Amino acid sequence: MLRYTVRRLLQLVLVLLVLSLLLFVWLRSLPGGPVTALLGERATPAKRAELTAVLGLDQPIFVQYFKFLARMLRGDFGQSTGVSAGTPALDVFFTRFGATIELAVGAMIFGLVLGIPLGYMAAKRRAGALDNSLIVVSLVGIAVPVFFLAFLMKYLFAVKWGMLPPSGRQTPGIDATRVTGLFIVDGLITREWDASWDSVKHLILPWIALGTIPFAVIFRITRASVLEVQGEDFVRTAEAKGLTRTTIRNRHVLRNAMLPVITVTGLLSGLLLTGAVLTEKVFAYPGLGEALYIGFTKKDYPVVQVIILAAAAAFVIINTLVDLTYALVDPRIRAR
């Protein structure tokens, strides 16, 4: 187990190194750049040359890369030039990380809480009315683009009916204490319940919009998996032994059916970040997705680099954890 974990960590370092090189070169090969973004219409050849030299962008690309690498090893990813000018890119990342975590975790919980029970119920009532209608709902969940659903819900629930706030993370001027950067958690631990509830209200629509992706996938995987498992010999044996329905469901059917669901949940976490870019943009939600979008628009290299590298690291780490969870859930894997 230890060797396996170490091997996966080494793979992570290699992935990040290669990715950092590709990302660095690719970003700088795109037309435009921070100099153009900073100067706009005010640019003159002299000013452009001066700013390019001050920022070191006139040096050969490999020199720039090795300087970047040296700074990165010291934990310095540079300063933001567009998303939050002058703020260390790593600070921008951590400030916005909490926002995206609240969004993504909530969306995932939405997907799991609805997807697993409904998937189980659909499998149990295969080809029935409930099964058929849930399949249609899940198909819509997969087929409708996140931004469209987000836009529609926002228009109806926020703009037209005024039930929920249309965008942002917390109502301006609410005077909330910040502790962890997770606004809901901060409100709970400081007993500023209104601040916590205000954050929840801001997140309900983004959660549902983004949560449709994990919901649809988890529902379908659970349904298929339960259908497969409940026909297995060991379930029949359990029934023959006279075990209660609850025991059979919890100990034999669901536990075995959950293996593919866990795998998919890990893979979905990467997909959620992609979805978060669109969701955060529509809801003007100040998370990593919005920072990535602004970063690309304003050619904020440091912020784009740190977010993409962190996303890649998170993706590899989550999937490593998923593989380790396999071993915990399935004793057969643990034994190998």
Place this chain on the structure above:
Amino acid sequence: MRLHIHRWLGAGLAATLAVSLAACAGSDRGNESSGSSTAAAGSDASSAGSAAGGPSDPNGQIVFGAAGAPSMFDPMYATDGETFRVVRQMNEGLTGFKPGTADVEPALAKSWEKSSDGLTWTFTLQDGVKFHDGTPFDAAAVCYNLDRMYAQTGAGITQGQYWSDNMGGFKGQKDAKGKPVPSLYGSCKASDAGAAAITLTRVTSKFPALLGLPSFSMQSPTALKQYDANNVKAEGDSFIYPAYATDHPTGTGPFKFQAYDKANNTVTLVRNDDYWGEKAKSKTLIFKIIPDETARKQELEAGTIDGYDLPNPADWDGLKSSGFNLEIRPAFNILYLGFTLKNPDLQDLRVRQAIAYALNRPQLVSSQLPEGAVVASLFYPDTVTPYTQGVQAYDYNVQKAKDLLAAAGKSNLTLNFWWPTDVTRPYMPDPKSIFTAFKSDLQAAGITIKETSKPWNGGYLDGVEAQQADIFLLGWTGDYNTPDNFLGSFFSDTTNRFATSNVPWGTKLSGELQTADSTVDDTQRNALYDTINKELLADYLPGVPISSSSPALVLASNVQGMVASPLTDEKFAPVYKN
């Protein structure tokens, strides 16, 4: 049973964690410096806001939707509108601009006099003005500020763009060839606490208007020193700003900085209850950063913000009919079709004139541009003085365009027409529709158009600067009311995007602009600008002035007191909600 034990263990662990977190974290409410708050906050609500014509609630709050995050809060290093919008509420210059106009008026200086040679300007200062940190504003502070701006070094020079654009060089600055970069600024002397004399190295039409630009605002010398304001550094491919610029801006304005909450994307300012003039009518002013234009509109419709800038002209009618106040600014910008004079075909004046005649500008303005837009005759809007009448006009005339092309032997002319994507500018709300209209106009005159579209910051500006286009769409929004702010920015340096170094009159035009700007006598200077404008349109024609547009801002129906400014110099101090 094993399962139950696990559950109890899990619940116990969660409870312990929650209790320990709660134990080490308490609410900061009531304290002015909460977790994200960073600066000295105004705590006493009391006095202000109840002035005549004020709001019913003197402790009201205005939330304005900003399109982007401010870069930082030291205007000396700022160049973008979103930063200026915030710092304008906290800072003031020696001069200011009359609300709703681009006309200069007294601000921190109550009056000024210039010497007969036009080089020395003596400013008499307002009495009883204090910076937000309680230190007095006096002539010594004026000179400290100007000397500080002039003495920038290293990255401060690169970041002090408004200084280099308007004042020229910094102290001891040398160009690439080792020659000193000339500066407009000579010295500043505090003759007594209430009067500061500023000496220039040459006469300029820009003075004293440029002192009203937010970049040249007066800031507390004590705070500038205490928080190391000059310590801006370039590191890696970006800049690091000192604590002054990020957390401790200290001006004299009607609002004080409270916090920039980066996690919630809001900048909060509070009323300066010790303000020397009429106090702000709302206690709190919050700029909520909402980068998406549709999101800003929906926030206004939902009532969660009180206004936002630059609504899409396509939404103007809808917003008005929904009862929102659309404040249309007087036009203070120019859109032009630029020629890159590196192209030998375009070096022939007849070809440039043919293009000017081929463009149906009145139709473009009436069908594609927002309410208030007008066809431009000069390279600056008619709100700038002096405005020259009687310049050569280029009324839409396709036949004349064809004749001129034939006379020049360019009937089969092909041009590479560049237009930008992913951008809207106040002077160019929808570049594609402008390009499409002009493309068909030029084709009607027999010109073959090759189209190149690139993202604004994804190759367009770079390509136009590198003179890769033959003709291109670009423009300018004015900073203050002088022709030099437009013409000087376009043509003073012959290595400009029009490539005027490639034509014989490029250097002459540059010299004429310098002479006009340096002329002391207003009448003589105006006459020189008249001549330049006539030459520009009749003899030089480095581009075709297209239009000046009126950008707008929109406010909720219960918001009062806002005066739209052609310079986007809107002040929030008189703004309140009913």
